[in-house]
């Protein structure tokens with residue numbers, strides 16, 4: 001059966017399964033071997049060759065979910081991103097990166113690329129023209145992230161992919177915030193799709209991993225760097241990630257639904273100045289988001305100007321103020337003191353990141369319980385500030 005014709009939950013649950021021929025168990029057996037026979041075999045297997053049985057099984061599932069021909073799994077999202085970038089760049093090359101992006105990728109660009117003689121520029125905005133303006137004769141890669149962190153801006157995936165194609169440039173996207181459930185960039189012409197599997201793929205805040213999906217031709221290029229950098233993931237975690245992805249579509253759809261309801265609730269809240277969520281009709285790129293996303297995702301941000309952020313976090317009982325995102329448990333952070341703390345106040349202001357912005361990762365709890373938690377915490381902080 002053509003895997004593209006199977007439903008999402010079926011792909012998540014079954015695609016790539018290893019059969020337990022010995023005991024007829026229902027889940028993929030876990031092969032922990034780091035040593036495999038090298039003589040008289042078709043495939044010489046080794047963990048850092050990215051071809052152990054469990055890696056191959058999971059890669060089939062990942063490729064099917066991203067509508068790609070092939071995939072590679074890494075020890076973290078940054079291992080996947082840095083390996084993919086170094087696979088397509090060499091001394092004398094130039095890369096165009098989107099202005100707002102994951103802090104770790106930004107850090108990689110500004111601290112590592114020049115060491116290898118690679119030049120980079122950041123765009124001034126998110127429009128296709130903003131990317132076109134930065135292209136030079138030696139540009140080899142265009143890198144986008146949509147929806148972006150933390151303001152959930154939307155980049156025109158097909159527009160940027162076409163621009164890159166016209167100029168013979170490789171296009172890459174960080175698809176972590178959307179997950180393959182909400183967005184499949186390869187359908188819009190992007191060459192290389194990257195994920196921090198630490199987020200929605202793992203989904204339970206207990207796995208660190210990364211993924212690259214692309215055509216076989218592009219994966220072969222990434223593979224040549226991957227065997228040298230050696231960022232492969234341990235077999236047990238590969239197996240755990242396969243287990244996690246079985247419920248990914250169910251989880252992400254529940255998180256989409258919670259985020260939409262939460263965005264609507266916050267948009268009406270007297271203390272909330274603005275809500276950033278691509279699912280809201282008031283979001284400036286709502287139509288673009290609708291045209292390229294199957295769901296609007298479980299991430300949103302909001303401005304809470306007159307309630308002390310750290311006190312608000314302190315009085316939450318259910319929602320956890322922690323750094324990571326995309327787990328089944330709801331979490332919040334203040335970008336100014338965490339993910340974007342290293343950015344200058346001027347740069348933050350230029351990007352529209354206010355000091356009282358809160359980034360919210362919706363979990364799968366009942367929406368009423370989450371709303372109640374926010375209500376009681378705001379009420380407590382207000383009472384404290386009035387009496388003080």
Ligand SMILES: *Cc1c(COP(=O)(O)O)cnc(C)c1O
Pocket residue numbers: 076077078079102104149174176177195196197198199208209210
């Ligand atoms: C977390 C994250 C990464 C980095 O992934 P790690 O698994 O922490 O290395 C990259 N991009 C985005 C959008 C992320 O949220």
